[in-house]
Amino acid sequence: MDGGIRFIFKTLVKVPIIIMVSFFIFNLFSFTVTYFRLQSFASVVMQTAVQNNYIPSAEYATLTASLQDIASTDVIGDAFIVTESDIAGVPDATVKRQYGDPVTVGVSAQFRFIWPLTPRDQLRNTDSRFIGYGPGESSGFSGYASQSELERRREAIAGNELNRINIVYTVPGLKYYPDMN
Amino acid sequence: MTVKTIFKILLASMVLPVLSFLVIEFYNVSSVSGEIGRLTNTAAYQAAVLFNQESYKVGAGAGSYNGLGNQKSVVDEFGEVYISGKFYSGETPYDVYKNIYRSRDFREWISHEVHQVWRNIYLVDLYLNWTWYDDEDGREGRFLAESLMTPSNMGVPYLNKDIVSKMFRWNLAELFSGGKPQNIKKDRQGRMYSSYNGYRVYAQDASITNLEYRVYDLLTTSGRSGFMAATNVDPSDMIVGMGADDERRYVAVVGIEYSVPMSYEGITPIKRAFEFVWNTEVEGLNGKSQRDVNTTQVWSEAVADFESGGFSGNTALEGVLPLPGKLIYFILR
Numbered sequence: 001m002d003g004g005i006r007f008i009f010k011t012l013v014k015v016p017i018i019i020m021v022s023f024f025i026f027n028l029f030s031f032t033v034t035y036f037r038l039q040s041f042a043s044v045v046m047q048t049a050v051q052n053n054y055i056p057s058a059e060y061a062t063l064t065a066s067l068q069d070i071a072s073t074d075v076i077g078d079a080f081i082v083t084e085s086d087i088a089g090v091p092d093a094t095v096k097r098q099y100g101d102p103v104t105v106g107v108s109a110q111f112r113f114i115w116p117l118t119p120r121d122q123l124r125n126t127d128s129r130f131i132g133y134g135p136g137e138s139s140g141f142s143g144y145a146s147q148s149e150l151e152r153r154r155e156a157i158a159g160n161e162l163n164r165i166n167i168v169y170t171v172p173g174l175k176y177y178p179d180m181n
Numbered sequence: 182m183t184v185k186t187i188f189k190i191l192l193a194s195m196v197l198p199v200l201s202f203l204v205i206e207f208y209n210v211s212s213v214s215g216e217i218g219r220l221t222n223t224a225a226y227q228a229a230v231l232f233n234q235e236s237y238k239v240g241a242g243a244g245s246y247n248g249l250g251n252q253k254s255v256v257d258e259f260g261e262v263y264i265s266g267k268f269y270s271g272e273t274p275y276d277v278y279k280n281i282y283r284s285r286d287f288r289e290w291i292s293h294e295v296h297q298v299w300r301n302i303y304l305v306d307l308y309l310n311w312t313w314y315d316d317e318d319g320r321e322g323r324f325l326a327e328s329l330m331t332p333s334n335m336g337v338p339y340l341n342k343d344i345v346s347k348m349f350r351w352n353l354a355e356l357f358s359g360g361k362p363q364n365i366k367k368d369r370q371g372r373m374y375s376s377y378n379g380y381r382v383y384a385q386d387a388s389i390t391n392l393e394y395r396v397y398d399l400l401t402t403s404g405r406s407g408f409m410a411a412t413n414v415d416p417s418d419m420i421v422g423m424g425a426d427d428e429r430r431y432v433a434v435v436g437i438e439y440s441v442p443m444s445y446e447g448i449t450p451i452k453r454a455f456e457f458v459w460n461t462e463v464e465g466l467n468g469k470s471q472r473d474v475n476t477t478q479v480w481s482e483a484v485a486d487f488e489s490g491g492f493s494g495n496t497a498l499e500g501v502l503p504l505p506g507k508l509i510y511f512i513l514r
Contacts, residue, residue, distance in 0.1 A: 039212060043216050043219075047219060047220075050220070050223055050227075050356065051223060051227070099231065099236070100252050100253070100355065102360045170359045170360055171355075171356060171359060171360070172352075172355040172360055174223065174224065174227035174352050174355075174356075175227065176231050176234045176236050178234065
């Protein structure tokens with residue numbers, strides 16, 4: 001009997017741990033693949049900027065379409081080509097400039113971690129304490145979170161700015177434009 | 182916690198960071214090396230394009246940092262010049278022009294018979310280098326020279342090795358420092374380099390190592406196939422309506438070979454980890470009670486920096502490995 005209870009408890013502990021570890025490995029894998037793809041893409045954007053001194057509109061459209069293809073997975077959201085610099089005096093990367101002038105380009109994308117499914121979640125008590133904590137706390141139970149509330153919570157985690165991948169380069173333009181004297 | 186567990190934890194605390202460093206370094210080398218290869222190729226190609234765009238012709242004060250197609254020098258954070266931006270020498274466009282087309286480099290280039298198939302280039306050489314201006318050819322050559330007529334105006338890709346090398350070095354220095362002086366550093370020998378994602382790029386020692394010119398006659402089958410093999414451009418449409426006396430039948434292609442010295446210093450403290458292990462001995466090992474500096478291997482920065490010539494043991498520049506590359510450049514009319 002003791003062994004049976006121990007087995008049940010071990011299983012109870014093991015199942016969520018296995019789920020969490022599986023999701024961790026999956027997220028690690030998907031993050032690595034995503035990062036590689038974005039880095040390769042950012043390198044192409046940078047190469048375009050080096051060769052033209054800026055991102056011409058035709059190239060910008062092509063690159064944007066390619067980025068949308070890369071971002072068409074659930075783990076990438078809000079992906080865009082970085083064209084603005086935080087360096088004073090450096091204009092937007094879509095503005096033509098002369099040989100040697102710096103240009104800042106790159107890619108930015110929100111990485112959205114995949115979380116284990118949670119069928120229901122408790123709402124917090126008004127006093128921020130958990131159900132059953134201390135005597136007489138059952139009266140503070142406020143019910144379970146709705147589907148939309150759960151969605152909002154996941155969205156808040158997935159949309160965390162810390163999860164944003166930014167790969168940005170500042171490079172010189174290496175094309176001479178005789179018409180820009 | 183047993184003694185075995187303690188030793189396991191101790192071992193893991195050493196092995197895991199080192200393995201993590203190795204994984205990060207492996208990823209960094211494999212991703213950045215390709216990027217560096219592409220960027221150096223772009224730097225060489227754009228140098229060839231810039232030279233043939235003849236930016237010095239716009240004159241002083243226009244189109245560049247200090248006129249005549251020159252650029253501002255690339256400096257480190259203390260203001261020390263790393264790569265000069267002065268590509269051309271001369272006070273006026275005509276001075277620069279004469280310096281280029283009276284140079285030994287150009288005279289050697291034009292001395293090859295094959296480059297004299299373009300009559301106008303021959304006339305320019307006749308006037309500038311043979312001071313020939315008494316007859317019709319001389320007067321025509323003088324007119325062309327005073328109009329600053331160059332081989333590239335005639336669709337021939339002549340590249341002055343010295344000037345293109347200067348442009349190549351400037352491009353490399355700017356590219357790999359990202360335009361930031363703090364990315365330009367000095368190694369232990371005092372040589373300056375651009376620090377780029379764990380790589381040291383010695384732009385000042387980069388050079389165009391060889392320029393190989395080939396001229397193809399597009400009116401011959403062998404010429405067309407040779408041109409197509411070199412450039413991957415099918416010339417069939419270009420020869421429509423082209424007569425035997427048409428100079429455009431000859432197309433010059435230049436193969437550019439370059440070399441960029443660089444070494445790898447890493448982005449993790451793995452070098453420090455190896456240094457620590459290398460320099461650490463267990464007391465009592467081999468019956469010794471203390472470290473014997475005469476017989477013990479001591480970590481050498483010289484070895485770590487490949488100062489004996491890297492893996493091949495044979496490099497032109499001590500301490501670094503060259504990254505060689507090739508590209509094809511041509512002008513179509």
